[in-house]
Amino acid sequence: MxxxxxxxxxxxxPVDKRILDKMIPYFSENFGNPHSNNHEFGRSANTAVDEARTNIANLINAETSEVIFTSGATESNNLAIKSIAKNFFEKDCQIITVKTEHKCVLESCHELEQDGFKVTYLDVNEDGIIKLSDLENLLKQKQALVSIMHANNEIGVLQPIKEIGELCKKYNSIFHSDIAQSIGTQKIDVVEMNIDACSLSAHKIYGPKGIGALYISNNIKNTLRPLMSGGGQEMNLRSGTLSPALCVGLGEACKDLTDNxxxxxxxxxxxxxxxxxxxxxxxxxxxxxxxxxxxxxxxxxxxxxxxxxxxxxxxxxxxxxxxxxxxxxxxxxxxxxxxxxxxxxxxxxxxxxxxxxxxxxxxxxxxxxxxxxx
Missing domain, CATH: 3.90.1150.10 (Aspartate Aminotransferase, domain 1)
Known part of the structure; x- marks a missing residue:
């Protein structure tokens, strides 16, 4: 080609060659299940997963206990939006998103509408950007779950997420953002930007496909419930055996961004x-x-x-x-x-x-x- x-x-x-080199051992000789902590094989794999989680947390200024591994941003978006709406607010909220969001966010919101939630889809101007006054007018009315992506996946425009975060904090609302398209070039600080949850994917930042992460603030994490039933991995929010190789790939991609x-x-x-x-x-x-x-x-x-x-x-x-x-x-x-x-x-x-x-x-x-x- x-x-x-x-x-x-x-x-x-493509997967960066340096990242792939770090991943390969976990497909073969370091093959332990990271959830099997009663022997060295599992503990070694678990250590690699923990290091990867730390690399992700460091990139966005989060705590390691706030980072959950998923299959990618689509799953992260689904988990964040549906679980926050159904468990943190218990239906006593409105959901606010944007007409230009990724399809997985829009479809998640459509599903919640069928469950009885009120969802408002904000308009954008001719530049593809929301009016902050439109958002504030809605937040004045009722607590909300706000899900607005940072960089649009088609046109690449950046929404003003720092200002959105400030409004959500002012009106005691929850802010989730899909940062999959922006994390490769934009500095994200979840504390400074008042972000309660955000989603990212490894394959957008020279890591492997099939792995992503969801940041969930410790302030709301314990109120949430998983979408899938299982063994309670990932702090009881995302069951299933993790792939240490994929986790390492995402972690190394995040570490590389921190440095470069x-x-x-x-x-x-x-x-x-x-x-x-x-x-x-x-x-x-x-x-x-x-x-x-x-x-x-x-x-x-x-x-x-x-x-x-x-x-x-x-x-x-x-x-x-x-x-x-x-x-x-x-x-x-x-x-x-x-x-x-x-x-x-x-x-x-x-x-x-x-x-x-x-x-x-x-x-x-x-x-x-x-x-x-x-």
Whole structure:
């Protein structure tokens, strides 16, 4: 695949070779069950899991007792939203989210609506960002569970989560955020940002697929109940035998971000600058979807006038791009994110996401623009 160009890193990333090297021993010689603490095999695996949990906690300024391993951000989002709504509030609350949220959040909220919860789906402006006054007006009325993602998975815009956290604290409400798309480039401090729960996935940050984490503040953790019945692992909130190899992979990915995120972010900013410059120097009549400043640096979602994204892809099969989030690309409906921004149908049909990686080169960006011009 040496002649192919991958520009869909928001969908998934390859496992970093350094991280893979740390994982491999736990698939073979260090194969113990981390929950079997009556012998050295299990204790060794458990030590590796604990170290990984510490690495995750350190990245977001949490306590290790507040980090729960899951299969990924989808499970984390489901667990947080459903368990907080059903157990912390016991139905005496409203749920507030945003029309542009990831599908797993929206579907979790739809399910809670069927159980009798009132859910409000906030609008976004033409930049894809909520109005804080809309949120505050709702919070004034009643305690709420607020679930608002940090960086949007399609357009990459950043919601003002520090200000959202402040409002939730002011009105005695609970704030959950999906940080899967932002943690790779943005500093997250759950204490400073007043975040009560947040979700992340390893495969978005050069770790393995099939593993994620949920941060749950100790202030609310003991009131929650698991979604699955089982042996009571993960502090009685997520039963099932953990994979030490996958836990190590996520932990090492988080440790790497703690050490190197600024370097990675600088690279993304340089690549985006090149991309915008090349687009401006081309003959393409394009427009950027979403706020041009308040966004993660490894995303650019654009529409090209007179072009249909899926047709464009057919003419450049050697380049991997996305016309929406990977989780909804199998459907024929238009992007719910771009629709919520009230963009016209032609613009939505011509829109696609360019997401750069740590090894994306200037030459790859030039090849993309050349291919788009053909």
């Amino acid at each position: 040496s002649n192919k160009i991958y520009l869909d890193y928001q969908a998934t990333t 995120r600024e370097k990675y972010t600088k690279h993304f900013e340089e690549i985006k600058s090149i991309l915008v410059s090349e687009l401006n120097n081309s003959n393409l009549d394009y427009v950027i979807n979403g706020n041009t400043e308040q966004r993660i640096p490894n995303n650019l979602n654009i529409a090209i006038k007179g072009k249909v994204a899926e047709q464009l892809f057919n003419f450049m099969p050697h380049i991997a791009l996305s016309s929406g989030s990977a989780c909804t690309s199998g459907t024929i409906e238009r992007s719910h994110v771009l629709s919520a921004m009230k963009l016209d149908d032609d613009r939505i049909d011509g829109s696609f996401r360019i997401s750069a990686g740590r090894n994306t080169t200037k030459e790859e960006i030039k090849e993309l623009i050349k291919s788009l011009n053909n």
